[in-house]
Amino acid sequence: MTEQRDELLGRRRLHLRLRFLAGESTGSYVTRLASRNRLPVEAVLRSMGTGPMPVDPQYTELYLSRYARERLATLAGYTVAEMQTRLVSLRDAFLMPDGAEDDWEWPWDARAGYLVQACSLCAARRGTRSPAWLILPDPWHVCLRHQRWTDNSRNAQHPYIDLSGLKDVIRAQRRLNHLGRQLGPAVRWVFADACSILACSRYLEDPAQTEEWAFLATQLGERRVRPLAQLSVLSLLTRDLAWLEVRRLHGDLGRAGYREWLDRVTRRHGYAFAGPLREWHSKHRPLGRGFPELFGDQPPPGNVVLRVTGHELPSCLAAVEDLSCLPWVRLPNAMDRLFL
Numbered sequence: 001m002t003e004q005r006d007e008l009l010g011r012r013r014l015h016l017r018l019r020f021l022a023g024e025s026t027g028s029y030v031t032r033l034a035s036r037n038r039l040p041v042e043a044v045l046r047s048m049g050t051g052p053m054p055v056d057p058q059y060t061e062l063y064l065s066r067y068a069r070e071r072l073a074t075l076a077g078y079t080v081a082e083m084q085t086r087l088v089s090l091r092d093a094f095l096m097p098d099g100a101e102d103d104w105e106w107p108w109d110a111r112a113g114y115l116v117q118a119c120s121l122c123a124a125r126r127g128t129r130s131p132a133w134l135i136l137p138d139p140w141h142v143c144l145r146h147q148r149w150t151d152n153s154r155n156a157q158h159p160y161i162d163l164s165g166l167k168d169v170i171r172a173q174r175r176l177n178h179l180g181r182q183l184g185p186a187v188r189w190v191f192a193d194a195c196s197i198l199a200c201s202r203y204l205e206d207p208a209q210t211e212e213w214a215f216l217a218t219q220l221g222e223r224r225v226r227p228l229a230q231l232s233v234l235s236l237l238t239r240d241l242a243w244l245e246v247r248r249l250h251g252d253l254g255r256a257g258y259r260e261w262l263d264r265v266t267r268r269h270g271y272a273f274a275g276p277l278r279e280w281h282s283k284h285r286p287l288g289r290g291f292p293e294l295f296g297d298q299p300p301p302g303n304v305v306l307r308v309t310g311h312e313l314p315s316c317l318a319a320v321e322d323l324s325c326l327p328w329v330r331l332p333n334a335m336d337r338l339f340l
Contacts, residue, residue, distance in 0.1 A: 011074060012074070012075075013074060013075060013076070013077040014033065014036075014037045014039075014044075014075050014076070014077070015037055016036050016037050017036075017076065017077045018032055018033045018036045018076065018126075018127070019126040019127060020086040020087070020126070021118050021122060021123060021126055021132055021134070022086075022134075023088075023118075023134040023135065023136055023141070024086070024087060024118065024132060024133070024134055024135070025057055025061050025062070025087075025089060025110075025115060025133045025134060025135040026061060026062045026063070026064065026087050026089040026090055026135075027054075027055070027057035027060070027061055027062035027106065027133065028057040028118075028132050028133040028134075029076075029087055030044060030045070030054075030057075030062060030072065031054070031056075031057050032128050032130075032132060033075070033076060035128065035130065036127060036128070041054040042054060044075065045104065047071060047075055048064070048067075048068040048071040048072050048075070048103060048104065049065065049067055049068045049071060049102075049103025049104065050102060050103055051068075051102035051103050051104040051105065052102065052104075052105065052106065054106070055106040057115070057133045058115060058117070058131065058133055058154060059106075059115075060106050060107055060108065060109060060110055060115070061089055061106075061107075061110040061111070061113075061115065061135055062089070062104055062105075062106055063089060063094055063095070063096055063104065063105050063106075063107070063111070064090065064095065064096065064103065064104050065095065065096045065098075065100055065102070065103040065104065066095055066096075066098065067103055068103035068104050069083065069090050069095065072090075088113075088135060088316045088317060089135055091316070093315065094111060094112070110135060112137075112315075112317035112318070112319070113135045113136055113137055113317035113319075114135070114136055114137070114138065114139040114152050115133050115134070115135060115152055116133070116134045116135075116136050116139060116140060116141045116150055116151055116152050117131055117132070117133060117134070117150045117151070117152075117154075117159055117160070118131070118132040118133060118134050118141070118150065119141070119143035119145075119146050119148050119150060119160065120132075120159070120160070121143075121145075121146045121148070122143060122145065122146065131159070135317065136317075137188070137316070137317045137318055137319060137320075138320070139151055139152045139227075140152070140227055142163070142169070142170075142173040144170065144173060144174065144177075147162065147163040147164045147170060148160040148161065148162065148163060149161040149163055149169065149228060151224065151227075153220075153224050155220070155224070158219075158220060161216075161220070161228065166228065168231075168232040169228055169231050169232065171232070171235075172231040172232045172234070172235035172236075173231070173235070175235040175236070175238075175239060176191070176235050176238060179191075179238060179239060179242050182242070182246070182295070183242060183245075183246065183295050184295045184296055184297060184299070185297075185299060185313070185314050186245070186249075186294050186295050186299070186309075186314075187238075187242070188314035188318060188320075188323055189309065189311035189312075189314060189323045189324065189325075190238055190241045190242045190245055191234075191238050191320065192311075192320035192321075192323035192324035192329060193241055193280055193324050193325065193326055193329075194234055194237035194238040194241055195234065195320045195324065195329055196276070196280075196320070196324040196326035196327070196328050196329035197237055197241075197273060197276040197277060197280060197326065197328075198230060198233065198234055198237060199328045199329060200275065200276040200326075200328040201269075201272040201273045201276060202272070203230060203233055203272065203273075204226065204229045204230050204233075205226070206222055206226075207222055207225045207226055207228075207229035207230075208222045208225075210229070212229075213225055213228075213229045216228075233269070236268075236269075237269065237273075240261075240265045240268070240269075241280065243261070244258070244261050244281075244284060245284060245309075246295070248284055248285075248286060248287055249287065249290055249291045249292060249294050249295070249308070249309070250290040250291075250292045251287060251288075251289050251290025251291075251292075252290065253286045253287075254286065255286060258281075258285065258286050261281070262277060262278065262281045265277055266278075276326065276328065279326060280325075280326060283310055283325055283326075284310075287308070291304075291308050294308070294309065299313060301313075309325075310325040311323055311324075311325055
């Protein structure tokens with residue numbers, strides 16, 4: 001028999017509010033909210049409706065019905081709009097379908113994105129000592145404040161990688177952040193194409209073969225170290241692709257500049273990148289007129305974006321394999337659930 005909702009629950013804010021972590025998963029937030037108020041997670045969930053037993057948020061994401069989302073906002077002391085802004089899995093695209101039997105679910109795998117451990121120092125600044133989890137489009141996160149790399153490896157002995165001695169990784173992430181501020185949502189498909197070019201070139205597929213990365217690869221495994229070793233070149237590729245794409249979509253790319261770009265960037269990155277760079281170049285020819293609005297916060301409709309750029313309009317958790325216009329795309333660390 002289906003459990004009945006107690007409509008009297010979830011109508012008042014819990015005693016203690018909880019500060020958000022940027023990019024946090026809903027499952028992590030609800031678990032931390034319960035802990036902050038010294039309640040079992042089951043009690044908080046029961047105040048949001050009916051559904052299955054809770055799952056440790058490191059394993060999967062929590063998805064809610066519209067009703068449960070409203071109850072959670074009340075319990076947390078925020079508006080629904082504020083909750084949607086801070087917790088991407090509460091946005092309409094990820095809600096459970098209307099008429100579902102339960103008010104929440106913890107599926108075997110997240111519907112989109114990767115579960116990545118948050119920087120523990122950032123979590124401590126927001127009042128939690130237990131692990132917190134992010135839901136991100138890529139399987140790693142760089143905390144520039146504390147110079148830490150976290151990922152989806154679930155390695156209890158090494159929950160993060162200290163970047164204080166890996167300045168190239170720090171510079172690469174700052175470069176990507178700068179490009180993100182310049183390009184807005186469009187940076188995701190440029191980054192996706194750079195990932196695809198990197199995969200085709202097979203650059204540093206095994207970082208253990210290089211003197212710089214051999215010790216870390218021996219300690220943590222080459223698959224976990226590979227994205228760190230590749231991030232510097234990946235960021236430089238993204239920057240070079242963005243240079244051409246920005247000028248192309250602003251209508252400022254002439255034929256001479258278009259031809260010169262391929263020669264210059266191929267020389268910079270080397271022969272192994274020549275083929276995939278040529279393929280990308282052929283798909284991004286100068287346009288008759290510019291579309292600078294593609295780099296704004298409110299880009300045009302998706303069909304216009306796809307026709308002009310060859311890319312889908314990126315959603316907040318869109319994976320690179322869904323965004324690239326190239327056929328070889330694979331993230332340096334594409335397998336989730338490395339802990340199984």
